Amino acid sequence: MAARARAGIAPAAEAAYLAGLNPEQREAVETLDGPLLVLAGAGTGKTRVLTARVAHILATGRAFPSQILVVTFTNKAAREMKERIHAMVGDQVEGMPWLGTFHSIGVRILRRHHELVGLKSGFTILDTDDQIRLLKQLLAAENIDEKRWPARLLASTIDGWKNRGLSPKDVPPGEGAVFANGKGGMLYAAYQARLKALNAVDFGDLLLEGIRLFRENPDVLAEYHRRFKYLLVDEYQDTNVAQYLWLRLLAQGSKNVCCVGDDDQSIYGWRGAEVDNILRFESDFPGAKVIRLERNYRSTGHILASASHLIAHNEGRLGKTLFSEGEEGERVTVTGAWDSGEEARAVGEEIEALQRAGHRLSEIAILVRASFQMREFEDRFVTLGLNYRVIGGPRFYERAEIRDALAYLRCVNSAADDLAFERIVNVPKRGIGDATVKQIHDVARAAGVPLQEAARALAQSEELKPKVRATMRGLIEAFDRWREQARTLSHTELAEIVLDESGYTEMWQKDRSAEAAGRLENLKELVRSMEPFENLAGFLEHIALVMDTDNGAGEDAVQVMTLHSAKGLEFDTVFLPGWEEGLFPHQRALDEQGKAGLEEERRLAYVGITRARASARIWFASNRRIHGLWNSTVPSRFLDELPDAHVRVEESRGGMGWGGSSYGGGSYGQSRFDRAEPFAASSYSTPGWQRAQNNRGRSDGGGPSRSGFSERSGGRYDAGAAGRRGPMVIEGTLVASSTGAPSSFRTGERVFHIKFGYGEITGIDGNKLTVQFDKAGEKRVLEAFVDRV
């Protein structure tokens, strides 16, 4: 009541969508005029606020459904948003064409004004794979060695520019010169020209061309200004510069832009997200109001306190203090395992125990930093017969058979789709090899026609060998026939005919390999997924933008995924394995991004912990195999940053544990390296451990560093952290890296290894030794981890 009076809005009756909102949420829903930033901490009901806000705008008659722009990042988020709005306002949501991802709305706008940005109607949207193939061609045309300058690198460089809203002419000359000895900028321009010639855009263009459209056509922009009375943006911390510019242009109209996000959950910096966008909101949108949602409805007290204490170590943040009124619950646990195998075994046992205690598997998640970690858990679960599901991973559309099938359909849909034609011209193998393809290219270029036309011309000429000519003619005729059939048949029937007559299905039927059956199944699934669409073109557009397939909830199973894909989800119990220096925080994040990288890793840790409602269980292993070699590891610095009072250190039950019992009694407040004798009397009093300790001491002596931290990155991190928090300095990890230095060992010597025990050196390669172990057999190990005996 009070809130309503304060906001000066008095709906006839208390609206259902306002029921149960706390004062801050309610304020965020009811503050409709002017720019608004809602800083919504983890589990504070951000989606609820967004959806209630839409309901409120509609209920108060401030705008029609078609006058509200709601932007999300993923299709999944858009879908969920739509469902929840539907639950509140019913079928009015059907009148909201401007609810979608940045990209889907971007296409929608470009399709309406294609002629203003130099595109023909029906332009195609290239995916990453098409992009790479196109760039490869450009590199070849420029005689640039693809070995030294991979197309992938160029693709991500161009993507980076596009993320930052830079078209070829805007790229700073210095940056453009970095790739291929000064040819980067030129290649970007050439790439854009090729796209135009192909009547195609890539994902970045969907926004970049939109920005250009608005800038060059004020009347068009004004039209959208009139249209969009309210703008809502989800996950604002994930926006990149291009998205920000695009949004700002649109928001200049009504100025009623509401962005919801959490700077502490910004984990996509590596793909262009700018935390700065959210940090600078108030200056970017003058007169902006900021509302903080800090009441957490998800996690218990200990979990929340642990996450909050951890994230407080970050400098660049707006600052929020999450609180809850729920139970303290159980403490966050930290458990060490001897190696990654034991980690998986112990986690498996715990999950079985939880299952026996009546917990549902689908309420248990394993959140890993890197996908290679999943494998050991999967192996373990298979042995245990534990149901699990891997979320993420290679997506449906990325599978070769799906892409091939789509390429066929694209060729039928548009004879001008060169990239699709190129992909399938010799799939299945029909004897049209590189040489012939090059011929087609030459003809196409000379005549300025699409590849399919060029192929047609060649098939009629005398230039090809009779055999190739016949196949070519057959293929062209097939495409003509399919296009003809497309007029009369449904698109699903057409797809079946195309896949069948092209010999594509047959190709997999003949394939004896293990995955062939699955591929055929996927093809069927593809055809099935076409059903809801009106026509082929509509389906192809959808598939270009919506590349996820939701493999429905399904049966009760443990959820295995990366920390990144866990954002936005929640579970009763969350296992967080692999909290070791080098893996988490990831070495590469540290090397490449320095302090910013560390802070993003820390946000990732924060995201991980806050996924848990009742139980968060962190693990680390003392030994892990990295690139095939066993390495000793050091527990993650993030463990030190957890608050003692809310954490319980546990002994691993299975096997040897990590042996560091003194660890549990000690304080977490400071770096463990500040202690004089960290693990005296532990099982680490072995030659290998001592040697590792010595190495650590040695690495600050200025000699060639053997630590996993390069001198460069270690120094950079220390400089940043030492200044403000003193003892966080970690001089070097025990993760040894390869050095070219000659080994001090000789073959025939007896050595001891921390994991494999005693053995005899049989070979030496730099600092890698081949050792015949008495018990473990022959292994290749790093010199740093064995000792003379």
Added chain:
DNA sequence: ATCAGTATACTTTTT
């Protein structure tokens, strides 16, 4: 044109 053997890399991922 195709296969097999070797080189190479290998965080995170959406659209």
Added chain:
DNA sequence: GTATACTGAT
């Protein structure tokens, strides 16, 4: 250790 990508031989 393993998957993929490319080169060279058939």
